[in-house]
Amino acid sequence: MVRDDFRWQTAGGGQPTLFDLPEREIGTGEFRGLEFLHVRAKKIINEIGPKSPVPFRYTINAYRGCSHACLYCFARPTHEYLGLDPASDFDRVIVVKTNAIERLRAELAPSRWRGEHIAMGTNTDPYQRAEGKYRLTRGIVEVLGETRNPFSILTKGTLVLRDLDVLVEAAKRTHVELCFSIGTLDADVWRITEPGTPHPRRRVEAVARLNEAGIPCGVLVAPILPGLSDHTDQLDEVVGACVDAGARSIAPVLLHLRPGVREHYLGWLADARPDLIERHVRLYPKSYAPAEERRRISELVRELVGRHRGRTRLGPGPRLSSRFDPA
Ligand code: SF4
Numbered sequence: 243m244v245r246d247d248f249r250w251q252t253a254g255g256g257q258p259t260l261f262d263l264p265e266r267e268i269g270t271g272e273f274r275g276l277e278f279l280h281v282r283a284k285k286i287i288n289e290i291g292p293k294s295p296v297p298f299r300y301t302i303n304a305y306r307g308c309s310h311a312c313l314y315c316f317a318r319p320t321h322e323y324l325g326l327d328p329a330s331d332f333d334r335v336i337v338v339k340t341n342a343i344e345r346l347r348a349e350l351a352p353s354r355w356r357g358e359h360i361a362m363g364t365n366t367d368p369y370q371r372a373e374g375k376y377r378l379t380r381g382i383v384e385v386l387g388e389t390r391n392p393f394s395i396l397t398k399g400t401l402v403l404r405d406l407d408v409l410v411e412a413a414k415r416t417h418v419e420l421c422f423s424i425g426t427l428d429a430d431v432w433r434i435t436e437p438g439t440p441h442p443r444r445r446v447e448a449v450a451r452l453n454e455a456g457i458p459c460g461v462l463v464a465p466i467l468p469g470l471s472d473h474t475d476q477l478d479e480v481v482g483a484c485v486d487a488g489a490r491s492i493a494p495v496l497l498h499l500r501p502g503v504r505e506h507y508l509g510w511l512a513d514a515r516p517d518l519i520e521r522h523v524r525l526y527p528k529s530y531a532p533a534e535e536r537r538r539i540s541e542l543v544r545e546l547v548g549r550h551r552g553r554t555r556l557g558p559g560p561r562l563s564s565r566f567d568p569a
Pocket residue numbers: 308309310311312314315316317365366367398
């Protein structure tokens with residue numbers, strides 16, 4: 243249900259207004275269960291503040307909310323900001339910036355823009371279900387290709403393969419990097435923690451298809467969930483499959499739990515795996531697990547990558563830039 247107290251036209255608490263009041267559409271057919279809020283964005287290229295540790299400065303997010311519904315999603319609090327529920331609405335009420343493509347054309351005008359790298363997939367998945375209906379990411383890729391503007395996409399959506407044609411065209415004209423997020427191949431863990439995402443095996447296949455098509459594509463083994471997907475055998479399985487798929491880079495990211503996400507994830511864990519709560523309380527007095535634990539996981543994954551590359555006689559292999567690597 244759309245609530246009356248949205249922070250749309252009238253800014254509350256001194257916060258800036260984001261969008262004009264939305265038009266609402268209920269999903270039907272393959273989009274059943276979703277609700278779309280159509281908005282006209284005032285700006286589509288977002289600039290990240292200089293103090294942020296992330297390895298990119300400009301982002302585009304054509305949607306807010308994400309039907310991939312990952313339990314641990316770091317972006318859930320962005321729904322709260324709109325007066326929506328970060329737990330129940332985030333997965334099914336999707337804000338669609340219907341004018342994203344026209345805004346991008348305007349903002350890329352040479353008099354206003356210097357051609358900096360733009361990252362997508364930083365706050366919502368650009369290839370979630372809504373993209374099958376609105377095709378905004380496809381249009382954005384076309385515009386970035388036409389204007390020779392370098393860009394990267396981080397996704398869990400195999401829908402990206404629909405856009406192979408425009409990605410290949412863009413890659414002929416500018417620097418394009420893709421990255422899949424594949425935290426585990428354990429089907430039980432995947433089903434309960436990322437219920438709206440494509441099966442991780444389909445994602446591995448997509449990594450192979452993209453690299454074969456000449457689009458450099460890496461993998462973030464992310465997030466690695468303590469007690470659920472951090473066993474050496476589980477990591478070995480996912481790393482081995484990604485090496486075989488020709489992933490251009492493989493980097494791990496251990497779960498982080500920022501305020502807002504922490505309550506959601508730990509609330510779920512308390513029901514599903516109460517035996518893991520004590521470990522999480524110990525690991526997460528803050529949003530990030532201790533540096534020592536992150537280092538241990540990074541070293542383990544690095545060793546597994548080396549072992550599998552040795553098995554396939556690939557050698558260390560080429561690397562993407564560090565744009566997707568954890569900061
Ligand atoms: S795919 Fe990414 S943006 Fe979407 S719910 Fe999962 S973590 Fe969040």
